[in-house]
Amino acid sequence: xxxxxxxxxxxxxxxxxxxxxxxxxxxxxxxxxxxxxxxxxxxxxxxxxxxxxxxxxxxxxxxxxxxxxxxxxxxxxxxxxxxxxxxxxxxxxxxxxxxxxxxxxxxxxxxxxxxxxxxxxxxxxxxxxxxxxxxxxxxxxxxxxxxxxxxxxxxxxxxxxxxxxxxxxxxxxxxxxxxxxxxxxxxxxxxxxxxxxxxxxxxxxxxxxxx
Numbered sequence: 001x002x003x004x005x006x007x008x009x010x011x012x013x014x015x016x017x018x019x020x021x022x023x024x025x026x027x028x029x030x031x032x033x034x035x036x037x038x039x040x041x042x043x044x045x046x047x048x049x050x051x052x053x054x055x056x057x058x059x060x061x062x063x064x065x066x067x068x069x070x071x072x073x074x075x076x077x078x079x080x081x082x083x084x085x086x087x088x089x090x091x092x093x094x095x096x097x098x099x100x101x102x103x104x105x106x107x108x109x110x111x112x113x114x115x116x117x118x119x120x121x122x123x124x125x126x127x128x129x130x131x132x133x134x135x136x137x138x139x140x141x142x143x144x145x146x147x148x149x150x151x152x153x154x155x156x157x158x159x160x161x162x163x164x165x166x167x168x169x170x171x172x173x174x175x176x177x178x179x180x181x182x183x184x185x186x187x188x189x190x191x192x193x194x195x196x197x198x199x200x201x202x203x204x205x206x207x208x209x210x211x
Contacts, residue, residue, distance in 0.1 A: 037197035
């Protein structure tokens, strides 16, 4: 029923594009309640940002003061990640807000925005998946070089029987295995937060295109 009403309004826009009231009706149809796809994605985005801040900020503070500040570089790394996520969330939130703009509610423009949003989500999937193994490797190198006392904890065999290269290769295989698992978990998570809502918007646009 909602889709039929949206098609009817959009057909009116196509025959008389100067009527701004039609654009407002379309915007209302897509964003009229907290259960709309765009509203849900904006809400999920806010919760994600809060979660990232609550996770990364304490870790950054810890490494600034722990171990007499020897690992402050790790703290700066987490601050850098916070800035990256904040910039990403800001850009995505701005895009979602533009999709709620009644004056900008043109079908071709909305299609372009949905494609841009889809690319952003795909980038988020790849970047989020790669971030975990790269972060672990980077932390491992720092600990290995700055804390010689823990070097043996990274070895699977007595140090006399294994080289640094073999140990690194063993950890690479482990990281690769868990990265593949994390990729599918991350894919499911992102689809739940954004993918299914983007699919709903695309289905509306595709059905209207067929009309």
